[in-house]
Amino acid sequence: MTKKAEKGSQPKKRSAKTSRKRSPSKRGKSSAAAKKARPIKRYLLSTLFKLSLVMVVAIAGYGVYLDSQIKTKFEGERWELPAQIYARPLRLAAGAPVSHGELLQELELLGYRRVAKVVTPGEYAASEYAVQIYARPMRDGHRTDPARRLMVRYTGKRISVLEQNGQAVNQAYLEPYLIDRMQSGLGEDRVLVDLERVPQMLIEALLLVEDRDFYHHYGVSPVSIARALVANIKAGRTVQGGSTLTQQLVKNFFLTRERSIIRKLREAYMALIIDARYGKDEILEAYLNEIYLGQNYATAVHGFGLASQFYFGRPLAELNVAQLASLVAMIKGPSYYDPWRHPERLLERRDLVLRLLLEHDFLETEEYKLAVNQPTKVLPRSEAAMAKKPALTTLLRRELSQLAPQLVAKNGLKIYTTLDPLAQKAAEKAAVATLPTLEKRHNISKLQTAIVVTDAATGGVRALVGDRRPGYAGFNRAMDARRPIGSLIKPVVYLAALTDSKKYSLATVLADRPVSMVNQQGKRWQPQNYDHKFRGNVSLMDALVMSLNVPTVNLGMSLGLDKVSLQMENLGVESPQRFYPSSLLGSVSMTPLEVAQLYSSLSAEGSYQPLHLIRSVLSSDDEVLAELSPGRIQRADRKATYLLNYALHDVTVRGTAKSLGKRFPSYALAGKTGTSNDNRDSWYAGFDARDVVTVWIGRDDNAVIGLTGSSGALNLYADYLKRRSAVSLEMTPPAGVQLTYFDTASGTAVGEHCEDVTQVPAITSALPSNRGCQPNKEKSWWTRMFGR
Structure with missing residues (x-):
């Protein structure tokens, strides 16, 4: 074979641009790698899908x-509502002893606005x-009354005419x-409001400032978040939030104050x-009802209903536009924006809220001008913090536990009481004013006091x-x-005697001579x-009038201690x-509340009614849960008690409390x-x-204070009476009691023509039918005719 043929028989080389077939070994390797990669990819996709599915399921x-x-x-009880404690409703009636000044005080206390022309409730x-x-x-237990117009006319210090509508x-x-x-134990307080009773202007202002898209988003508003982000970037600081009202509700109602991405999500x-x-x-x-709007010392103020009362002393429905704007601010x-510490900050933000209302046509220009020119006037700080009355609360809890123990822990109770806010205010002010004066005047210190005021007619x-x-909120001296x-x-001793009208009268002669007796310890007692x-x-x-000890002991011992x-x-x-x-001279120890019970019965001419604070208890839905209506029981002879009270009146005229009569002569x-x-x-x-009224003054360590009843407690009572306004006793004798003449020396009932006599009321059934003069004490005809 020629070289040419050999040369021609060699395969031609392929250019790099032409595709080349891989060798069998290389093709095998590539195919194996591809086969291996496909399961990994499928595994990763499967794992990712499963993880996603797990995440979706988890979410x-x-x-x-x-x-x-x-x-x-x-959907349950959303809030632990505090029990609301209400005073007595002020009763207005023709002849009622509610003075013009007291009525104005009550209206001021209730937050009524004084105006030239009465147009709206409040x-x-x-x-x-x-x-x-x-x-x-109003609601007061069973009683409910609609809004109504009242006209109260006065003659002197009493109501003469009362008209309604x-x-x-x-x-x-x-x-x-x-x-x-x-x-409640959560340290929160609120007054629940229904949406339909909330002023529309408050709702418009709230939505304008806090969440304009509230009725259009689904709980979260991306638009609001974006708007806030832009505003904050422009300002270089946080000036606007992106949270919706729903998010704010969640944060306050369900979550803690923690700041984190997880909590935000x-x-x-x-x-x-x-x-x-x-x-x-x-x-x-x-x-x-949930939004946090301030702090009343240790108690958080939640919701617009309570905030309205806390800052302005009025129901939410009665606030004006400027006040509503202040709450939203x-x-x-x-x-x-605390109105007491930073009123200028609140004023600036309130005006911003008002301007938004104007710009969005919720206010007319004149309304805006009127509102923006009003000061940020809120209650004085001392009045805004609803004055706590720990002594009252202690009595109320004790009474409630006795009346209906199952109600003590119930949510949102409405407790209607007998308390008179004007009497309470007068008693508190008298205590605060009198004790420092006594300490300074008598050079003493650390005096304490307790005061109990009860209703003479009802025992409330x-x-x-x-x-x-x-x-x-410490030791409750009034109760404990x-x-x-x-x-x-002493009045108890003398009442026990006067009850035996055949033997004792106000004119009965008592021995005031030295007396001596030996007590159970063998010690001689000489009062x-x-x-x-x-x-x-x-x-x-x-x-009794002069508060003499020795005659009282002689009388009590002759009556017998058991009878007293x-x-x-x-x-x-x-x-x-x-x-x-x-004990006849008062070594008996009692609490001021027990003394108040004693004198409540005496003032009611021997008629006993247990002292009580609670009148009725209602649920948060106004269901009557408990009601107290104690009746009076005649426990002492009415005629004898009248005689006793006649003498107690004389105590304030010429006896140990005569300074009181001089201060209030009318x-x-x-x-x-x-003492x-x-x-x-x-x-x-x-x-x-x-x-x-029962008043005690002393020291907790039982130290000598050097004050008698006349120089101490009587002064506090007089201060109370000055602030409260006294109502004169009528002193009308009951049937069977009449003024009678008695021989001064013997205490025997005699005729009016006798000499050396005193005239005092007596129970007629116990008087002798023939009341002649004592020997040689009949007045001559000249004295009877000319009086001397």
């Missing part, structure tokens, strides 16, 4: 969990002799004042769930003070300080009068008391001073036609 499951949490809390107009009131709708009526009531709120997720499950109006109403930062507790600092009552017990003098013989009435003890029990003192001779008052051994306790218990 959905978490959503179900969150949904159950939301449903449980949102307003009143007053002249010198008349008050026109547009009364708010232009018609004369026998009586009308003003709504009871909310005096306190017993908080959870907030958004829950907002979407809430928006899907509930209507916009229901969400908005929950927001209005505070949402951004209640502490930063009108006021209670347990500390010289009325708002201090058990101290010797001194001469406050002394306060002035260490003996008067020989004194009348029963003078012995029984009389005390009949008047309502239920705590066991062992009686000794010294009023018939009655009462008794009391314990060594002047450690100063007491006064007194009454007019309206109030029975």
Whole structure:
């Protein structure tokens, strides 16, 4: 074969651009790699799909969990509501002892606005002799009244004419004042409001400022978030939030204050769930009741209903545009915009809210000008913090646990009480003013006090003070300080005697001579009068009026200690008391509340009714859960009790409380001073036609204070009476009691023509039918005719 042929027989080389077939070995390797890569890819895709599926299931499951949490809390009792404690409703009636000044005080306390012309509920107009009131709708236990116009006309210090909606009526009531709120353990407080009763202007302002797209988004608003992001970038700081109202509700209602991405995502997720499950109006109403709007010391103020009362002292429906705008302005930062600490900040933001309302045509120009020129006027800080009354709350809890123990922990109770806010205010101010004056005048310190005021007619507790600092939640002396009552017990001794009308009268002669006896320890007891003098013989009435010790002991021992003890029990003192001779002078220890029970029965002419604070208890839905309507029981002879009260009136005229009569010469008052051994306790218990008041002054360490009942407690009572306005006792004798002449020396009933006589009321059935003069004591015809 030639070389050419050999050369021609060689295969031609392929250019690099032409495709080349892989060798069998290389093709095998490539195919194997491809086969190996395909399962890995499928595995990764499968794993990713499974992870995604797990994540979706997890998110959905978490959503179900969150949904159950939301449903449980949102559809159950959403909030632990405090119990609301209401005072008595002020009763207006022709002849009622409600002075013009007291009515104006009550209206001021209730937050009524004084205007020239009465147009809407919550307003009143007053002249010198008349008050026109547009009364708010009210509920008081079973009683419900709509809004109505009242005209109250005065003659002197009493109501002469009462009209309702232009018609004369026998009586009308003003709504009871909310005096306190017993908080839950969460330290939160709120007054729930219904959406339909919220002013529309508040809703418009709220949505403009906080969430303009509220009715259009699904719980989370990307548009709002973007808008806030742009605003914050431009400002270089956080000036606007992107949270919707729903998100804010979630944050306040379900979540903590923690700041993290996880919490923010959870907030958004829950907002979407809430928006899907509930209507916009229901969400908005929950927001209005949940939003945090300030701090009342340790208690958080939640919701617009409470904030309205807290800052302005009025219901939400009665606020003007400027006040509504102020509340909306505070949402951004209640502490930063605190109206007491930073009024200028609040004013600036309030005006921003008003400007938005104007720009969006919710306000006319004139309305805007009027609102923007109003100052940010809120209640004084001391009034805004609803004055706590710990002594009252202690009594209420104790009484509630006895009346209906199952209700103590119930949510949102409405408790209607007998408390009189004007009496409470007068008692608190009297305590705060009198004690420092006494300390300075007598060079003493660390005085404490307790005051109990009860209604003379019903036995309801009108006021209670347990500390010289009325708002201090410490030892409640009104209920728990058990101290010797001194001469406050003497009326019990004298009533026990007067009940035996055949033997005793106000003119009965008692021995005021030295007496001595040995007690159970073998020690000799020789009681002394306060002035260490003996008067020989004194009348029963003078012995009580002058608070003489020796005649009282002689009388009590002749009656028998058991009889005096029984009389005390009949008047309502239920705590066991062992009686000794010294008990007749007040070594018996009692609490001010027990003394108040004793004198409540005396003031009611022997009719006993247990002292009580609670009238009725309603649920948050206004269902009556408990009601107290105690009746009076005649425990002591009415005629004998009248004689006793006649003498107690004389105590304030010429006896140990005569300084009271000098301060109030136009009023018939009655009462008794009391002083314990060594002047450690100063007491006064007194009454007019309206109030029975018990006052104790002393020291917690039982140290000597050097004050008698006359120099101590009586001064506090006089201060109370000055602030409260006294109502004179009528002192009308019951049937069977009439003024009678008695021989001064013997205490025997005699005729009016006798000499050396005294005239006092007496029980006629016990008088002898033939009442002549004592020997040689008949007046001559000249004396009978000319009086001398």
